[in-house]
Amino acid sequence: MKIVLLYPDLLGTYGDSGNGEILYRRAVARGINATYQRVFYGDPIPRDGSLFVIGGGEDGPMQLARDALHKDGFLGDLSSTSHQILAVCAGLQILGESFVTSGAPSSPGLGLIPIVTERIANHKRIVGEMVAEADPTLDLPVLTGYENHGGESRLLSGVPLGRVVRGTGNSYASKVDGYIDDRIVATYMHGPLLARNPLLADLLIRRVAPVMPNAFTPLAVDREVDALRSEILSNKSVSISRRLGLR
């Protein structure tokens, strides 16, 4: 299994590179023969990658990453391959139909996700803790992350990753976050996402390396993750300050 982190030099601003490292560590801990490759801007994208990870970043780098992926062509062609993609924030936006940057009101995305991203109407950047109930078919505990984006995304069709119970998600109106299908998991959650939601990491690993579910017993780190999750999920001040309109 080859785990590929795409363009950490362009889309590594928000700590999402941790997702690649976490997938690799968890795969290895399960005895899976995994490798981890970081692909920098200008490097060729390996054709034998099984799990591609792409994160959030600033407007200019985001546009560059989109152009590079488009030119390369591989990631956009899902017809003949079996790879999985995890996309966060700007990563989600450039895989969509179109997105917005400070330089351009609408740029075409790679079209892998039926989602359109536009500038937030009142320009109120969406920043803060997010909690979402994952789509029931995924059979995952509640998802937690930290969102920080200046665009609102609208799903044209398909299934969101989760229903937002705290925070904002794709847009102020939608109350949902991200997108899933059988090839893609996309979200606005940083944290990084997989540090706070290890079972989602295991789900991605299982999708590319099918093994018996009982091989996925908890790891030593998961006790620390449990403590982290219960601390974050019980943090009442987050929801109260939101209710009071303080953020």
Add this chain to the structure above:
Amino acid sequence: MNKNLGSIDRATEKIANLIGRPRYERLVLKLADGIGSLSKATNRGSGEALSGLVLSQLDGGALSRSSEEKDLIYVSATNGKTTTTAMITAVLGGRSVVVTNEAGNNMTAGVTLALSKAGGRKVGVLEVDESHLPIVASKAPPTSMVLMNLSRDQLDRVSEVRSIAEKWKRILEANRDISVFANVSDPHIAYVVRGHSNVVAFEVGSKWNMDATVCPVCDSKVDFNDDIGDYRCVNCDFKKPKSDYVFMGDELYRRGKLLTTVKTSLPGQFNLMNAAVATIVGYERDVPLEAIRSALASLGGVGGRYSTFKVLGRSVTAFMAKNPAGWQQIIAMLAESAHPLIVGINANVADGKDTSWLYDIDFSPFGDRDVVVVGERRFDIAVRLSYGGVVHRICSTYTEAITTFDEGEAISYVGNYTEFTKMMRFLRDSGELAQ
């Protein structure tokens, strides 16, 4: 009266008209001082932050008024501004002749408070928060600015790096007279001063370039040659400009000739770099080299940073690191020793509420170290270290953390902003400063 004024402004204007402007201004300063003292007496920090806030809220004109006829130098950067400000202050004669702000109190309110207490001092050296620099520079125009570096930090509160660079550039476009000391090792700083005529350019080296991979001029890729600290855009003419000063190892060169070696009692290559910056500023302002060297040699820790405390039968040396670039510097320094470590992480407003940045740091040099984690977000750093292969223990109090090590042990502590501040309070209350 201006209808756009807020209710506080309307009320204060009424009072000022009633009792007379000068009297009102003196009253506000006294009130700010009193509230600051109260805050200090009740052990809520130095009181400076609150005091400054009261002053700037109740007297909106205080900043520009107190900056009149002063020779001001603003120091701004993501990392190193507190220490470099202290160093430049020392080089220019110390606090008896230079007005400066309390360590870390670097937002508009803090600058206002410091300047309002200038008394007869005409020279000011002030650290200014990156995102507050535009407003401070417009209300209280400086003679010079020392711009050192920009990298990711507190992204939930502060803008992304490129937008700060744009705002800094606009300061210079609006005020052509400002002379800038610019660390052009950082592409963002080179971009800010591009086209500005009044620049002293220097290279002190930069180890972190993950936030400058895209050209600020044309959005193409920037190529780095890390061996020689060079960079250029693959598409347009943006590249590292020529420098007046180059700092290598501990040697400072001016236009190709060795000017002086630089020494500081503070640890780490990054503090040598800060001292080199202070040397350049001093030399350009005609301070004799001998005086610069002795000022830098006698400067100790700043705001508790780098101080060693005897506590609970052990010794603890405290370091602050707030963001990936800062951590990278501290880790490089600590990798040269083998001391056990306490790592503390908080995620309050002043730290940035999103702890994702912990994954931008390579902790593997601590892999064979005895490590304990503390802080409000100790589980975040615990998980991070686990994935990074660094074995550690989790402690919920400082006493527990420190006594987990053998008696007599010399411990290094690294914390981010509010965690560090809390640890300093503990060390001052429970221990005593070594030496």
